[in-house]
Amino acid sequence: MNGLKTFMDYANVSDVMVALEGETEKETFETWIERCSEITEYAYEQLCQIKADDVILVKAGESEEQANPIEAAGVDLYMGYTGGKYAKPLDSEGNDLTLKPGEVALSPGLMERNGLQTGDILQIRISDKTFPYRIAVQCKDILFGNEMSGMGRFVFCREDYDKMVTDSENVTLNMYGFNTTEPEKTLEAMNRQNFQSILNTIERNLYAMLYVFDMIVAALLIAIGICLILISLMILRFSLSFTMEENYREIGVMKAIGMRNFSIQKIYLAKYFAVVVVGAFAGCLISIPIGTYMTESVSKNMVLGDSAGSLGLNLVCGVIIILFVTGMCILFTGKLKKVSAIEAIRNGGNGERYRRRRGLNLYKRKFMDTVIFLGLNDILCNMKRYLVLFFTFCISFVLITVPLNTLTTMESDEMASKFNLNPDAAVYIETIEAEGDKPYHSTVDLERALRRIEREMAGKGYDAELSVGALIFCHFTLNNEGKIVKLLTNYPIGENGSYCEYEEGEAPILENELAFSKKVMESNHLKIGDTVTGHFNGKDQRFLITGYYSDYMQLGESCRINPMIDLSNEIMMGYWRTNVDMDTELTQRQLADQLKEEMPQYEWTTAQEVVDVNVGSVKNTMRAMQIPMTIMLCVLIMLISLLMMKLFIVREKGQLAMLKSIGWRNHDIRMWLVMRMVWVVILSMIFAVPLSMMCNHFILRNIFAIMGAELRIQVEPLKAYVLYPAVLLVGIMTATYAATESVRRIQTSDMKIVE
Secondary structure (H helix, E strand, O other): OOHHHHHHHHHOOOOEEEEEEOOOOHHHHHHHHHHOOOEEEEEEEEEEEEOHHHEEEEOOOOOHHHOEEOOOOOOEEEEEEOOOOOOOEEOOOOOEOOOOOOEEEEOHHHHHHOOOOOOOEEEEEEOOEEEEEEEEEEOEEOOOOOHHHOEEEEEEOHHHHHHHHOOOOOOEEEEEEEEEOOHHHHHHHHHHOOOOOEEEEEEOOHHHHHOHHHHHHHHHHHHHHHHHHHHHHHHHHHHHHHHHHHOHHHHHHHHHOOOOHHHHHHHHHHHHHHHHHHHHHHHHHHHHHHHHHHOHHHHOOOOOOOOOOHHHHHHHHHHHHHHHHHHHHHHHHHHHHHOOHHHHHOOOOOOOOOOOOOOOOHHHOOOOOHHHHHHHHHHHHOHHHHHHHHHHHHHHHHHHHHHHHHHHHHOOHHHHHHOOOOOOOOEEEOOOOOOOOOOOOOHHHHHHHHHHHHHHHHHOOOOOEEEEEEEEEEEEEEOOOOEEEEEEEEEEEOOOOOOOOOOEEOOOOOOOEEEEEHHHHHHOOOOOOOEEEEEEOOEEEEEEEEEEEOOOHHHHOEEEEOOOOOOOOOOOOEEOOEEEEOOOOOOHHHHHHHHHHHOOOOOEEOHHHHHHHHHOOHHHHHHHHHHHHHHHHHHHHHHHHHHHHHHHHHHOHHHHHHHHHOOOOHHHHHHHHHHHHHHHHHHHHHHHHHHHHHHHHHHHHHHHHOOOOOOOOOOOHHHHHHHHHHHHHHHHHHHHHHHHHHHHHOOHHHHHHOO
């Protein structure tokens, strides 16, 4: 729960982090920082941009001839150094990272994506020189180690960094971190300076957004834990009720000879107290490896703090569980006070019934099978008895469908569109720089590269059109108050560069039109039809807002500009995935594999791979959890069904004996008992479907919206409402049928206990 705050404290995250390209405005920016009264302290460090093609991997035991460039998967790569003050890279224990000459550290995302291990060699090519470095440690990098940031960092010692970067022609970024007494006022003052070389501004509160997908797993684990506690209490209640009702006659005898109610209660409390103490102690021990495994996907990217006190916390939780369960046992066994000695000897019955039962009329159900009729009629006549089962099945169904729907949404076209991807594209390209080219920071270079790849693809027999969104941070003056903001602006290049969806309004087409994200519109009280002033190419220009949208670009705060305006003089931060449109019958995966063989100089990818890279390992973690969690819930539900059915049989022993006396066979009686449980499952599933939809709308939708985009939660009806419920139903029927085995041992002589 406190992992992100702990990580931010360990990494010493500043209130604001600003990235400037090049040296042109470095001195001017530092002068402004020193004069700004709201800024209390600041620090500076440098990054050097590098292409993935210039980082060659030599795995341990392989020769240099077998070496290949690493895969960046669309992430901008930078070289950095240890010793920085803010957003520091940390080692696996959360300590400041220290490296020796010849060593390099990488984040988990880069290492897993390329199958890297400590000890592997990376050869860095820069300024026609090659520098070998050994991977010494997998570091935790709060800003550059998260997939949502779109950046990755190779960390060196300062000596190695200076050796490579000095006299290099690679683009450098000047990173300034500063703390301020009034962040909003400081940012607006900075934007009024109209610094042209600022590429990005990262506020402290944005770090929480970067790790929201990691928090989805934590939120689901908490929800699962709460639901399992509720289910466990139901199992406890069933166990106690079953044990007491099975021993009713003994209880009646004890009452008849003068034993007090609490003395009888203590007999059951002693047994269950012993069970819960042993269970809590075993749970404390088991929770250590289980907890480590379940938090592994989060802890490999984050510093979760000192875990030395976790055993103490587990022991405290164990004591709380002991006290809580003991209290519940006292509550559940309280019914003994209401039962007289005669009623207990008669198995809890008093021989009388004062209320009229309501159910189905047999003469109105002439064509309904007898077993089906009796099963449904029993539920309608004793609805209170089945409510616990009903709610247990509903909770279990929702617990299964919520993670399933989360996975389905992450793999949907809806999710891809929120990452500004065209789901109908034939394929995508991660990077389009030619061999030897530096990363593009100009729309002119970017458009020239698109045309070059189109010609290369035509030479291979592919008639394709390429389009891409150039990403530029642009200044805008909003409202009549003159508020200045700097937003990530998507500038479409190519015929199909404006495919993006809009929630309301239309895409900007004319030279004086633009669109803002919904988050920007709401936070600045803007509406369609308003005008704003954009600062491009050193000039001011009025723009009309034609629509708004929601996506995950820059955490939901961005702008889309029309393709007519000339932004060739603006510094481009980067570009989004290049969209390839062409007529093909192949899927994106098939076409990507085919093009990798024919044109291996480019990184061909699919929409799903792009989404997976940006959401990180959370999807794989949830997929790994899905089957074990379903099995666990199925086992729990089967246990509850088995206990409940045994309880029913104990209560209805006399009635079952009477059915045998009038000619009912064991098989028919067992099927009748099973049908009661089947009807409970069917009715609970009918109720659980709208409950699951409510969870989709009010829980999952809001979790995804934290990242800045509202999307429809996707559902696979066959899986969510047919396959998984069928698995639960089969498990429940199996457990119930196994529990009815005791029906064979009931004799007609047991009719004496019927009311």
